[in-house]
Amino acid sequence: MSTVILTAPAAIPGRQRAARTRLRITRRGRRVLAAVAAAPVVVAVAAAVLGGGAALGSGVAGAPAGTFETVTVMSGDSLWSIAERVAPSADPRDVVDEIASLNGLAGAELEMGQRLALPAAYSTAD
Template structure:
């Protein structure tokens, strides 16, 4: 009678290369998600546009000698002129504080009198 011996179950061992492959495969979904977020996130970039809905501001024509400070004091005498100037600059997307006579400025609704 012959005895056939079945070798015992062996443990699977990962080599250094195998561990790297397993780690890379595990990290692949995260890398894909991060890539999509970076390349697809362009639509969420900040812009200088405030997106104010139509009718939420009044317009004012700049006259000779007007400055943002004088306009701020004129349209909102009870408010801090620095806050009003900042709001006007943001709403009109102004690059600086220089105004030209005849220029149209939008004044935020919070600083215009109620009808």
């Protein structure tokens, strides 16, 4: 009579069960993964910052020289008095706003001798 021995599959030679391992990311690996994920955002922001002022800093001339009539600020002049002088029939608030916008003025302070460009709508050269 022969005896049959039953064994578990892991005990059969040449047939080993693969051990399951969990993927572990080290601290350095997390930093690398974060850097790779953030790289496109950093590149996009850098491109926007570097290219955003291109229109302002370009050498392309906006309007040809001599297109605007200018006025020289005299002692005691203000934007309001200049607006009333160059456009007596217009609302001085609108004219002051247009002159300030055209000349890039942050405030209402003027210096004697300063030259201000006048909007074409209020030019007397017509």
